[in-house]
Every structure is written in C-alpha cells, then in structure tokens.
Amino acid sequence: MNYPDTQPSWDIPDYLTSLVPYPPGKPIEELEREYGIRDIVKLASNENPLGPSPLAVEAVGNALTNLHRYPDGSAHDLKQAIAARYGLKPEGIVLGNGSNELIELLVRVFVRAGDAVVSSEPSFLVYRKVVQAAGGKNVIVPLADLHHDLTSIARAVTKKTRIIFLDNPNNPTGTVISPKQFETFLAGLPRDVVVVLDEAYMEFVDTPSETVQGVSILGKDQRIVVLRTFSKAYGLAGLRVGYGLMSPDLATLLERVRQPFNVNSLAQTGALAALKDAMHLQATIELTRKAKTYLTESLHGLGCTVYPSKTNFVLVDVKKDAKTVFEMMLRQGVIVRAMGAYGFPTHIRITAGLPRENERCVTALEKVLRRS
Numbered sequence: 001m002n003y004p005d006t007q008p009s010w011d012i013p014d015y016l017t018s019l020v021p022y023p024p025g026k027p028i029e030e031l032e033r034e035y036g037i038r039d040i041v042k043l044a045s046n047e048n049p050l051g052p053s054p055l056a057v058e059a060v061g062n063a064l065t066n067l068h069r070y071p072d073g074s075a076h077d078l079k080q081a082i083a084a085r086y087g088l089k090p091e092g093i094v095l096g097n098g099s100n101e102l103i104e105l106l107v108r109v110f111v112r113a114g115d116a117v118v119s120s121e122p123s124f125l126v127y128r129k130v131v132q133a134a135g136g137k138n139v140i141v142p143l144a145d146l147h148h149d150l151t152s153i154a155r156a157v158t159k160k161t162r163i164i165f166l167d168n169p170n171n172p173t174g175t176v177i178s179p180k181q182f183e184t185f186l187a188g189l190p191r192d193v194v195v196v197l198d199e200a201y202m203e204f205v206d207t208p209s210e211t212v213q214g215v216s217i218l219g220k221d222q223r224i225v226v227l228r229t230f231s232k233a234y235g236l237a238g239l240r241v242g243y244g245l246m247s248p249d250l251a252t253l254l255e256r257v258r259q260p261f262n263v264n265s266l267a268q269t270g271a272l273a274a275l276k277d278a279m280h281l282q283a284t285i286e287l288t289r290k291a292k293t294y295l296t297e298s299l300h301g302l303g304c305t306v307y308p309s310k311t312n313f314v315l316v317d318v319k320k321d322a323k324t325v326f327e328m329m330l331r332q333g334v335i336v337r338a339m340g341a342y343g344f345p346t347h348i349r350i351t352a353g354l355p356r357e358n359e360r361c362v363t364a365l366e367k368v369l370r371r372s
C-alpha cells in the first residue's frame with residue numbers, strides 16, 4: 001500500500017521534530033537476527049542477571065486466567081504493600097508503567113512550553129527527552145568529578161524552573177549524593193521547585209548512611225518526589241512497574257493525569273510478590289557486589305579505568321573509541337553499552353552479571369583491546 005504523494009501539513013513544533021528517540025540497550029533477539037549468534041550475554045540495561053523472583057513468576061502465572069478483567073485501577077494491594085514497606089500512607093504513592101512513566105507524569109503536571117527543568121550531564125537520558133517533548137527548556141549542568149554538582153545546579157535555578165531531576169545513584173557514573181550536601185542544597189532552593197530523587201538503584205547501595213534517602217525527607221518537605229522501580233534489583237524490567245513517593249497533594253495531581261489502568265494486572269501481581277521475596281533481593285545484592293569486584297579487578301588488569309559504583313553496573317574507560325569496542329564485543333556475542341550518547345566517547349557501561357557472563361565479557365574485551 002502506498003500513501004499518496006501529497007503530504008498533510010501537520011503543524012509539528014521544532015522541539016518534536018528534533019527529538020532523538022531514547023537509545024535503548026541492544027536487545028538479544030536483534031543481535032541473534034543480525035549476526036546469527038547464539039548464547040548471547042547482555043550486560044547493557046542494568047537488568048537483574050538472576051532473573052525475576054520465583055515468587056513473582058508463580059504469582060503472574062496464577063493471574064493469567066484473569067486477563068479478561070481490567071486491572072485494579074487504584075492498585076490497592078500493591079500500594080498498601082509499598083506503604084507498609086516505607087511506613088507511609090498509600091495516598092502519597094503513585095504507580096507507573098515503569099518509573100519512566102512517573103517522569104512523564106511529573107513533566108505533564110508541572111512543565112508548560114518555555115518552563116525550565118534542570119538535570120545533570122551525564123545522567124539518565126529520559127529526563128531531558130520527556131522535557132523536550134513537552135516543549136520545556138532543558139538546563140543541563142555538568143557533573144563535577146562524576147558527582148552531581150549541587151552548587152551549580154542551585155545556581156542554575158531561576159523563576160522559570162519547575163523541576164530538578166537527580167538520579168541518586170547517578171546513571172551512568174554510579175556515584176551518590178551525601179545527606180549533608182543534599183540538606184544544604186535543599187535549604188537554598190525556592191519553595192515551589194519539585195526535586196525528584198530518582199532512586200532506581202538505591203537497593204544496591206551498601207552503606208545507606210552515606211547517601212541521602214528520599215524517604216527520610218518525605219513528610220518534612222513537600223518539594224520532594226522519590227522514584228523507585230521494580231526493573232532493577234527486583235528483576236521485573238519486562239513488566240514495567242515503578243512508583244513515586246510524594247506528598248498526598250502532589251500525588252493527587254499526578255493521579256488526575258495518568259491513564260486509569262497504567263499498570264497492568266500482571267505487573268501489579270508480579271510486583272506485589274517480588275516485594276515479599278526478601279531472599280531473592282538479598283541474593284541479587286550479594287551477586288552484584290561480587291560481580292562488581294570481579295569486573296573491577298579484571299578490567300584494571302586490562303589497563304582500563306573502572307570507576308567505583310554504588311549500583312549494579314560499572315562505568316569503564318577502555319581508552320579507545322567505545323563505539324568500536326562495543327561493535328567488536330557484539331561480534332563475540334557480548335552486549336554492553338557504549339557511552340557516547342552520555343558524553344563519554346571512550347567509556348562503556350557494563351551491568352553486573354552472572355559469573356560466567358562476567359567472564360565472557362572480560363574475555364571479549366581482552367580480545368578487542370589486544371587486537372586494536
């Protein structure tokens with residue numbers, strides 16, 4: 001079927017036509033199709049190498065016979081369980097189709113064309129894409145020594161600033177914000193700026209006291225929104241469940257604009273079961289810790305710089321063009337992430353995997369570095 005030559009004259013603003021879609025990690029299936037390779041190791045999207053919690057798998061299986069029903073639009077049980085976990089009221093919890101959706105909802109509520117949103121460079125790329133899509137102005141503050149530069153971020157705030165996005169720990173550097181630093185930062189901010197602490201990787205932080213935990217400030221400061229996800233430590237990236245913790249007043253605003261059934265029934269069921277699976281979470285954290293130690297030592301041995309990370313991934317300076325290294329690793333069936341899009345042209349990001357996956361990754365990188 002061919003569309004006629006005459007084009008409709010859609011009025012699309014430049015900020016949409018210039019928007020570059022988010023570059024996701026390369027899917028395993030795509031690599032299989034392109035190169036005909038089997039037994040692929042994917043360490044590109046900070047997923048859980050242990051897989052989903054067995055309790056979640058069982059619960060989702062049991063829920064399949066109810067697929068003809070709409071989900072519980074209020075996600076009552078999951079909200080109750082999250083509320084109990086943090087000692088919060090369910091009224092201050094908003095669920096999303098991944099924490100990505102919470103980012104969208106926040107921007108939809110607070111950002112009009114011309115409004116400003118501050119985030120760091122590099123940090124999670126989705127913030128700036130969502131802001132651009134809404135016609136907002138991205139104010140980007142470079143990291144200082146791989147950490148969020150809170151002093152410069154505070155200076156970048158103007159009357160137009162609606163939201164500040166801080167991924168803590170930061171993706172892709174794996175660094176955290178200290179409680180003291182954050183307290184000083186918050187004290188200097190205007191009353192009406194929303195401060196989002198995106199804690200997608202918080203479960204992996206070994207010493208919680210070394211970083212600000214958004215939950216400890218909720219209830220004292222209306223400006224704070226905490227984002228959490230089931231995609232990382234809980235191993236449910238494919239189900240798409242994330243949540244925001246905030247004041248009930250703010251939650252009401254987000255609830256107004258979200259779709260009525262934004263978190264599907266299997267996602268609610270799986271997340272609820274995963275939340276109860278403390279053993280799986282603990283095993284994930286242990287495995288990640290060991291994997292990071294192995295990757296760090298092995299990659300240092302190859303002459304790379306590996307930055308200390310509080311997350312389930314490491315940022316590695318391979319001191320060569322990262323895109324080329326990434327391509328050459330792909331041909332050996334190992335998918336990592338080249339960090340050019342994040343402003344690090346000689347760096348790759350590697351997710352902590354199973355021991356045999358980490359070994360495959362180190363061997364592949366060793367071959368690449370020896371050859372180039």
Ligand SMILES: Cc1ncc(COP(=O)(O)O)c(C=O)c1O
Binds near residue numbers: 124198230240241242
């Ligand atoms: C900092 C950060 N926030 C949020 C997300 C997205 O999480 P979700 O799968 O819940 O949308 C990611 C995923 O990579 C991330 O790195």
